[in-house]
Amino acid sequence: MIGLSFYLTYLIWVSPASHETSLEESLGNNRTEETSLKTKEEVFLPLKLRYQKEDTNQETQNEALLKAIQKELHQTTYSEGEVTTYSKQSDYQRATTMTSGMELFYAFSFPFNTYLELFDLSIPLVDDQEKTAAFSSVQVDFEEEKIRFLNNQELTVVEATLEDNLSNFSSEIEYANVKWVPLEKTRTFLENHYLTKDTLELKKYSYISSTQPYTMFRDAFFSNPKSVRSNSSVFDTYLYEGGNSLTIKQDQEIIQFQGQANTTRPFDIFLTSFDSIKKIGASYGSTRVIDQLDNAIDYRTFVEGFPIFGENHEAQIAFDFKESNESSAVRVTIQANLNSLQIPIPSEESVVLPSSQEVIETLYYKGLDTTLVESLLIGYQWKNLEDTGVVDLIPNWYIKYDNQWYRYEALFQLLAEEEEEAPNGF
Known part of the structure; x- marks a missing residue:
């Protein structure tokens, strides 16, 4: 009943009319929110x-x-x-x-x-x-x-x-x-790795999500937020200052920043990206690094110590750096999602996961190349409940395989497709 009460209250506030007004008000707000900085x-x-x-x-x-x-x-x-x-x-x-x-x-x-x-x-x-x-x-x-x-x-x-x-x-x-x-x-499949041997029962979480004001990302990504100008079309909002720009795709609730990396020291992908991450407000949740490769670094929202994986940049802030041809400056592209988890909805549901030993064994017999397995951990899948503003977080095994993160079932499907495409006898 408590969860239902939260949910009905939420529907009142996010009806189409109120959502449109709220979005317009947030996009017209140029005040910088005072938030505590995240620590290294x-x-x-x-x-x-x-x-x-x-x-x-x-x-x-x-x-x-x-x-x-x-x-x-x-x-x-x-x-x-x-x-x-x-x-x-x-x-x-x-x-x-x-x-x-x-x-x-x-x-x-x-x-x-x-x-x-x-x-x-x-x-x-x-x-x-x-x-x-x-x-x-x-x-x-x-x-x-x-x-x-x-x-x-x-x-x-x-x-x-x-x-x-x-x-x-x-x-x-x-x-x-x-x-x-x-x-x-283990001494088979993933030699000298430590794997779980028993099934695991984990809680399933549900949250009411909300759209963060663009000012949070503006203040985190632009070096001079007060000098930023804006321009809007029917679907998108554009912020720009100098050679830097922030595009807000309102229909998808995705943002993309392109510009020069803010750094006063020699470029370091961890330290430079942290200069932006530390300014992200507490309302965006616990933000931690999960992956880094070459010029890309990936930060995600964590819940109860578990990373969240979404299909549309939910709970993710992804940086991609490259050297500029025009100067010694470093250019950066940052992608994120405006939505964040806000109000938890009480739930007693749980999900039983197989042991990681069973996961690896199953994938191995489907063609898994164990030398390409870099990491294995429990994460939560972000699943939007259509037209409700409610998000289910579903626990699962996530495998970093050949420099990419896969949900267990998704990797199994990929290996099955590769198996079907392989010539007979190979």
Whole structure:
């Protein structure tokens, strides 16, 4: 009944007439909203954490615990870091195997130097190798009191000694109010990966969504928001200032910014994109980086520690940078969606997901190339309920495969189509 009450109230306010008025008013508002800036620590959090205690492994995507662990990493003192690149997979595995500790995961290759700056970590550099080193996971070995930044593709490890007591790390983990998911290390399909072995039951969420005022994006993307001029057509609204422009497609509720990247320092894709992301208002939700490749970087809204995936840039702010031919300036294209989640609708529905081990096994027998699997995590699918303004968030497995994120069923369908197209005998 509470959910129905929210829903009926919402329909009154978003009837066609009131929606049109609201949109016109928001587009005519040139005042800058005062919002608290997002911090680097929340925007660049790892995606998940694995905790190992002897032969027991478990993982979580809990945002509060990830923040607490990242805070402890910031407050810890480290010895000089050393870089080692292994020529054999077996040697790399031996060097990175631990019996007690934790591992924090990203779904992309994170430059080591940039990571230190973003999280204000003080790990003295031994040589220039660290300046070009990159990693996809951070391992803290409780027994050997080491921190390791691991690059599984290049078999490279940046290692330093933790010079403080590690009890704070284990205390944060042991006493965290977290629903842990048991893991098993596999030796088939995805060798040496940790996968869930049991089915998982996760909540299904429903929200009333609303259209954000364009001023939030104007103030985040333009270097001089007060100098921005506007021009409207029947379907679109255009904002421009100098060589920068923001197009608001009202029918699709998509925005696209094109212009010069705002930066006062040498170009760094993480730091430069963060200059815009940090200004996005709190009403847009918890915004965190999920992916980065070449000149593109992708930020998404998270709910309860899980990323949201939509088909029309919902819950996404995507940056694409390129060098300008006319000058040394860097050009950028940014795409996002005006809609954001606002009022939760109480729901007792849940969805049962297969284990990640079953997911990988099923995809493997459908033709999955396991060498192209980069990451596997639980996310939520953004599903608009037509003509209601209500959004269902449905949990599912998401796989980063060959540099793209796929919902489990979508990847299965892609592999099935490739199987049908393949010549007989291959």
